[in-house]
Structure formats: structure tokens, C-alpha cells
Amino acid sequence: MKSSRGPSRRYLPNSPFNKPMPDPPADQFALQDRVNHDRYGLGRVIGVEDDVAVLVDFGTGRKRILTPCAKLFKL
Numbered sequence: 001m002k003s004s005r006g007p008s009r010r011y012l013p014n015s016p017f018n019k020p021m022p023d024p025p026a027d028q029f030a031l032q033d034r035v036n037h038d039r040y041g042l043g044r045v046i047g048v049e050d051d052v053a054v055l056v057d058f059g060t061g062r063k064r065i066l067t068p069c070a071k072l073f074k075l
Contacts, residue, residue: 026068029054037063038071 012018029035033045040058047055053066065072 027072027074029067029074034075036073036075037065037069042075 028051029045029048031045031048035043035045035054035056037043037056037058040056040060040063043056043058043063045054046057046062049055049064051067053064054072055062055064056072
């Protein structure tokens with residue numbers, strides 16, 4: 001006897017009907033955290049501005065980086 005259902009449906013990862021994955025939680029930076037930036041390299045956090053930006057000393061200079069930043073990783 002045949003099943004009344006048709007063949008199972010294929011999974012399409014780029015379907016517009018799939019629910020989007022939730023964003024991973026943003027990193028919380030504290031003073032003296034070691035960080036890595038894709039462009040500037042290794043550095044140390046020297047200031048935090050209320051989850052808006054972080055000041056990082058990269059050795060060659062200091063940069064103010066807005067958060068969340070996809071290129072800045074906590075080590």
C-alpha cells in the first residue's frame with residue numbers, strides 16, 4: 001500500500017522561510033583585556049565607554065573602536 005504523502009521535502013539552507021539564526025551575544029570588554037583586531041593586530045583595552053566603544057592600545061597607536069565590532073575579538 002502506498003503512503004498518502006508525497007516524497008519528503010528537501011532542506012534548503014537559504015530558503016527565505018527559514019527563521020534567521022539569533023545573533024551571538026556581543027563581547028563585553030573590561031579594562032586590561034587582551035584583544036585582536038583583524039586590521040590593527042594585538043592590543044590591550046585601556047578604556048570602555050558604556051558599551052558604545054572601547055579604547056585599545058595596539059602598541060603603534062591608540063584606536064577608539066565602536067562596539068559591537070565584527071573585527072575585534074577578545075583573547
